[in-house]
Amino acid sequence: MKNLHFKTPFYNFYAPLIFKFRKQYALVLAKMWALTPEQTKQLILYSWDRFLANKFYSEAPYLPGQKIDFGQIKRSSDTIFILGCGASINDLTENEWKIISQHDSIGVNYFYAHHFSPTFHMIELGQSPKSMACLNTHLLSQKSRKNEMIFLQIRHLLRRDKLELNDSNNNLYLYSPSVPKSTSVPLIRRILVKWFKKPGQLIHHASNLDCTVHFAYQAGYKNIYLLGVDLNKNQYFWDVLQSDRPAISDVKSATQDDYRISNFNQNPQAVHATADIKHTATNMSLTVIDYLTLVNDDIFSQQGIHLATCSPKSLLREHFDYVELSALANNVTYGSTNNNDG
Template sequence: MTYSFFADKLKIAERIYKKKGLKGIWFYAFRHIRVWMWSPLFLILSIFSSNSKDRFFDLISFTKDLYRTEDIRKIIKLMKNKGEARDLKDLDITKIKKSDRIFLLASGSTVNDLTPQDWEHIGKYDSIGFNHWLIHDFIPTYYFFEAIGGTYLDRHNEQERSSSFNIWLTWLKYREEAYAKVPFICDYKVWYDYTVDFKDLPEKFRDNLYLYAAHGFRATSVSFIKLVLLFCLYMDYFKLFNYNWIIKHRATINGLITFAMLAGYKEIIIIGADLKSKDYFWEVNPESYNSCPLPNKGEPEKHHSTYDVKISKKFHFCLPVDVFMDMLERFILRPYGVKLYIASRKSALYPRFPLYTGFKENQDINKIDQ
């Protein structure tokens, strides 16, 4: 790096400081992230860490993810300028939102425990379905999707698709009319890894398509993630409708929680995030969902991979889904006055998070517990 490089940076910093003060300097540094920008964090963590090597890899992984997020957002901006797509920030939530309560619809087997009265109750409020939720008859307020079936599309050979993607596409076409007015929201950061367009999607979905790129906050250190979350809280990044701060650490459900908070919801209820098992609602009761082919059952495992400590760290360089969710609730949701609930006590997230008592069965359970 030359003298002129540092001189230019100092001039920029001086100009920002005069306008916005020290907080503006931090914001600029965060937006134009470099590994050395995070060196103070690394040094602080090294003092309290018995394994500074791990913290170094946390720093590298975290920074690479920030780079990639910014790169994908630039691509989304170019697509928007060409009229090929819309940014999630273009979605007017105020015209959609019915209340301050929202249900996040995961695909675990406890979905089948809900009664018709429960679904009637859910229908009075807003909801988010994602990925294979299309299989269920309940139509959510929003629909999110990303990489269905993992590497479902080889970028070097568009003819190669996994059965999971084809099944998802079949259900997509089957639900085209029912979902015609549902915002169709894609994490383009994941989608872009496998394809760059949406030509396979039915036209009605493309007409209502919105893109975003979620932060991954990739790191395996609780102390590192805690420091980053507290920094973001101090900088007030989680302002209303600031969808640049959707954080999808380890699992989609964490990204949906941050979206719900940024969209102004104050009560978030998680349905079907069982984690203790890999059984999905259509596997337990397949005769109720036979309108189209169903996804193949994966390898038998005792619990969901996002809940597995070793898999999360080794293959995804993340904390398990429940650990990050707990930190998200304590350091971000709670300060913003957002409450998080679990719909079933069969979930591994209970009793870490309170049981939602809007369903009659849960009201009865609470009476027994008392």
Template sequence: MKNIVIFGASTFGEVVAQFFSEYLPQIEIAYFLDNDQRKNAFMNYEVFIPNDENIRNHPIIIASMYYKEIKEQLEAYGLIEARDFFDSSAITIMKREMDTSKRIIQEMDDFGVEYHFVLREELRKYKKNDTLFIFGTGSSTNSFTEQQWDHINRCDSWGVNFWNVHRLVPTYYSTEFVYNDLDKFDMLMHNVKARSGYPLMYIKDIPSSNPNYYAYLINNFDSVPLTYDIRLHSFTEQSQRQMLLLIKLLNIEELLADEGIHLGGVTSITTVIFHAMAMGYKEIILCGVDLCNDTHFYEDSKDYIYDSNARYPNREEWQKREKHGVMSEEYALRADKYIYMINELFLQEKGITLYTASTQTELYPTLKLYFQ
């Protein structure tokens, strides 16, 4: 069992403590630190004034509005940020996401929606080899040769969202609820139902759902396959890196996955990358994750649509953006930066190679090209 120390015997500290108690009881709080000498107990934990002895026992999570001052205090002892101590933002974001998911699950129960959580062990049953192609819906996939498609068909593959209109049936398929657009979600589900045995593994982004979906889910599913997906959105590389380093240090990804709770981020692709890592793939190839444009394969060419039953959004040219929306830092850290960070902090250490399948992407040449 891993232990942590919380710096801040206050409201922020209580929020962090509640998160670990409710969602990660495998990680134990050893004690609190606080600069207020009048405090010696908080939430049934001992509280100590920080000194050279009690700041070096366990990782410290700073849960205080005075982060800058406490950071300088700990650095004066020789401690290093994002190695010995961490901002609590990762915890507060995870708690917010999971609390929202918990509320929506309760709403589903109240509305009588039947559902089940998909555990990663179930996904592992479909793994055939150590190479996984992950498919976004970017137009660059239209440039693949028949020889390349033949190679892809001999490996495992994972499609997301409107990949289900492509003629290639992947090993795994997952989609999102599509926040506040039931017609678009209905298109996604139409394409799944129109193809016999299409591998819908789960529907993600529970926090993005709303009660307008519940009647639809009742009428269209015997049991909705769900996962909790924690969207780790941050607006700076520094804070995003701190999040991932804390998750890595405390093994949070695996602890949560055992409960059907999975780490995500700016895109569906980043969630799948975490799955691929945990499922033991040695090569991960990103296909159609173009980011440098906003054109989908089904808009660029109809040659790869599975048949006339497919339904997908039709947009005018003026509605297409210069780049994919996840490349805007107004929403969160840009998708390409987040992908590089996951690669650096997790994949490379595990000996997993992350490739891109095309030069027609923002990810090239930073990522190696798989098809030479």
């Protein structure tokens, strides 16, 4: 990991004091919530992680890009499509892409290899050195994509010793989410109810997908529709796409390296790692489905926000509403500048 500029001698002096304060605060909450000793320990660590997530933003001046400001994000619709990289993306027709283009959209991770250009990108940089090369070549350096806002997870940048990111389009922004580590449903539910609605800081739990859903909420969208979030298979759209486009072959190579480095199951018929309870438990998290169910039940349903999948083959269809894209044709409602009304 890169040397952190905020870790000065003064930080070493005051950080233990802040930790003690945040620990006491967490202990008060733990008593109110009747948490077990293990849940209390996890809450203390999360309270500290919320502090660190904000401190990481002080590294922004030393990195490519700039700190994300939710107040500057403008919506052109009340609906946003979250575009995952699952193989079902290849099933979409030209008419369906036209429907998607009538609304805002955000591509997750390597989605930028697709020919469709979304409004935003939400990216966690893979551990493979090829992941940065792909990002530079096929997104950041492309003048034709200068109007697409690109959000990068700052912690994934800081863990690298060398950064060579191209921000010549001045459209690169950094986000620093807090990360609750727990497989306790009661604790995660308490955390969501207390902090999910608070503007300015995203929560990342099981995957970058759930962080992207939180972004959509922070930005004020009322309908959050998921496409290409299959989860029932470990297969991406570039794995089954017959294309000679360099972006496809480069991203395919990068993700294969990412999988090897992270020791993920590369069986294309396996359930995606973020939906595999054995895998997520080793990372101290719920599955992304269980986590999003809590978000939907405890936050979205209370505020009239519609979370649904538009992919008929998605594993999410068993747990959330399903919306056919054809039903959204010419159904465009326009929003305004984000006011964090959540």
